[in-house]
Amino acid sequence: MSTDKDILKHIKPLKPEMPSDDFFSSLATKAMRKEQKQHKNTSGKSRIILYYSSAIAAILIIGIVVFQQFSMPVKEISTKIPSMANVSTPEIVEYVEQHLENYTTEEIIDLASVVLDEEINLISEENFLPENIQFTDIESYISEEELELFEDYDLYEFDENELLIF
Amino acid sequence: MTDRDKNWLDGIKAGGSAGQQAFEELSIFYGPKLYSQILKITKDPTLSKDILQEVFIKTWLHLPKFEGRSTLYSWLYRITHNETLNILRNEKKRTHVSLSQEVIEIIPGHSSLEGRSAEEILTFLNAAVESLPHKQAAVFELKYFQHYTFKEIEEITGTSQGALKASYHIAKSKISSFLHLKLNHCLLESSKL
Numbered sequence: 001m002s003t004d005k006d007i008l009k010h011i012k013p014l015k016p017e018m019p020s021d022d023f024f025s026s027l028a029t030k031a032m033r034k035e036q037k038q039h040k041n042t043s044g045k046s047r048i049i050l051y052y053s054s055a056i057a058a059i060l061i062i063g064i065v066v067f068q069q070f071s072m073p074v075k076e077i078s079t080k081i082p083s084m085a086n087v088s089t090p091e092i093v094e095y096v097e098q099h100l101e102n103y104t105t106e107e108i109i110d111l112a113s114v115v116l117d118e119e120i121n122l123i124s125e126e127n128f129l130p131e132n133i134q135f136t137d138i139e140s141y142i143s144e145e146e147l148e149l150f151e152d153y154d155l156y157e158f159d160e161n162e163l164l165i166f
Numbered sequence: 167m168t169d170r171d172k173n174w175l176d177g178i179k180a181g182g183s184a185g186q187q188a189f190e191e192l193s194i195f196y197g198p199k200l201y202s203q204i205l206k207i208t209k210d211p212t213l214s215k216d217i218l219q220e221v222f223i224k225t226w227l228h229l230p231k232f233e234g235r236s237t238l239y240s241w242l243y244r245i246t247h248n249e250t251l252n253i254l255r256n257e258k259k260r261t262h263v264s265l266s267q268e269v270i271e272i273i274p275g276h277s278s279l280e281g282r283s284a285e286e287i288l289t290f291l292n293a294a295v296e297s298l299p300h301k302q303a304a305v306f307e308l309k310y311f312q313h314y315t316f317k318e319i320e321e322i323t324g325t326s327q328g329a330l331k332a333s334y335h336i337a338k339s340k341i342s343s344f345l346h347l348k349l350n351h352c353l354l355e356s357s358k359l
Contacts, residue, residue, distance in 0.1 A: 007342050010276040011287060013311045014268055016205045019215060024197035028190040031222035 168324035170195075171238040178229050189229075193222055196239065199322070200246045202312050206269050207250050207292055209285075213257065221249050236301065237323045243304040247296075278349040287345075294344040298337055305330055306337040 087095075103111075177188030200221060204214040224245055232241060270288050272279055279287060295303050308314045308322065309330075316327045316334075323330070 007276055007278060007345050008310070008338060010273045010279050011291065012271045012273055013206075013313075014271055015313070016202050016267065016269065017211065018198055018201065019211070021194075023215065024194050024201075025190065027197050027219065027222050028186070028193040028226070030219060031193070031226045032186060032189065034219070035223050035226055 167234050167237055168321070171324070172234075175229065175232065175234070175238070189226060192225075196242055197222075199239070199308065199312060200242060203243065203246050203307055204250050205267060206288075206307075206311055208254060209267050209269055209288075211267055213253075217250050217253050218246075220253065221246050224249060237325065239308075239323050240301050240304045243307065244300045247300075247303075278346060282349070290345055290348050291341070293348070294341040297344060298340060302333050302337040302340075305333045306341070309334050310338075 174188040174192045178185045178192075197218065201214055201218050204217050204221075205211065208214050208217065221242075225242065228245075232238070268284060270284050270291065272282065272284055272287060274280070295306060298306065304323070305319065305325075308319045309316070314322070316330050319325075319330050320327050325333075
């Protein structure tokens with residue numbers, strides 16, 4: 001009996017039927033033509049892909065911009081702060097000290113400026129005098145006491161804010 | 167690398183009509199050898215022609231980058247082998263009707279081969295060849311399947327006959343052991359059932 005070493009002697013490769021010589025001689029030409037065609041198709045396809053991807057990119061950019069416009073966070077106005085007119089100063093100080101961390105610096109500045117505006121409005125309306133004192137009473141008091149309040153001073157030497165302190 | 171291969175490569179790298187002429191000569195010379203190699207795996211002449219066409223498209227594309235670190239035939243052998251397996255993998259997904267061509271014939275007298283079909287043996291043989299390094303497989307392909315003499319293989323590959331003989335001897339013993347192991351293992355499995 002044969003051994004494993006000569007197993008190949010019992011397997012006889014058959015000579016395959018070969019295609020005609022024309023087939024082999026035309027192989028190169030066909031390969032070169034096909035490669036050129038594939039190259040053209042690929043470049044055509046890549047151009048189409050480029051157009052589509054540019055269009056998609058443009059749509060995406062427009063979409064993002066529009067989305068950002070509509071999704072801008074609306075500045076929330078805190079309603080937690082009670083009306084200052086009804087609250088005493090120590091209460092306000094205590095409240096601010098306790099809740100200082102809840103507010104940003106900008107929020108505090110904004111709220112402070114609202115209060116200041118209200119105060120200025122009150123002053124401009126000239127209703128800061130007590131009801132029992134008239135403006136004429138003050139004028140007569142000044143003349144009686146011979147006070148020359150502003151003669152020695154140039155008003156323009158004062159800062160505008162200093163003049164507002166009463 | 168042989169002078170013939172070098173001239174073809176130089177011509178192809180130069181481009182133009184000289185390049186086309188060189189590629190045509192190369193196709194006529196290597197085409198039949200690669201066709202046999204493909205047919206051994208596919209057993210389908212029509213599919214083998216299509217695969218060979220694809221192989222030459224790939225060859226035309228990549229030849230300018232060929233650095234000559236192996237022989238041209240060994241390089242072509244590797245491309246052909248990979249391309250054949252890739253295409254076959256895709257072909258299996260389709261319903262493919264083919265006319266199978268006999269590639270080997272079993273000569274009675276060996277216990278391991280008894281009761282085995284030629285197709286079954288060829289599957290093992292292909293697997294055995296696939297397990298070899300590419301250069302050894304290429305030599306085995308030319309000598310065993312395509313019946314070239316060592317002198318002719320020397321002319322094809324540019325490798326000395328001594329080196330070719332050594333390479334073929336090693337390939338043959340590896341394949342024999344592989345076949346023996348596989349066939350006996352199958353025999354053992356079937357006896358268990």
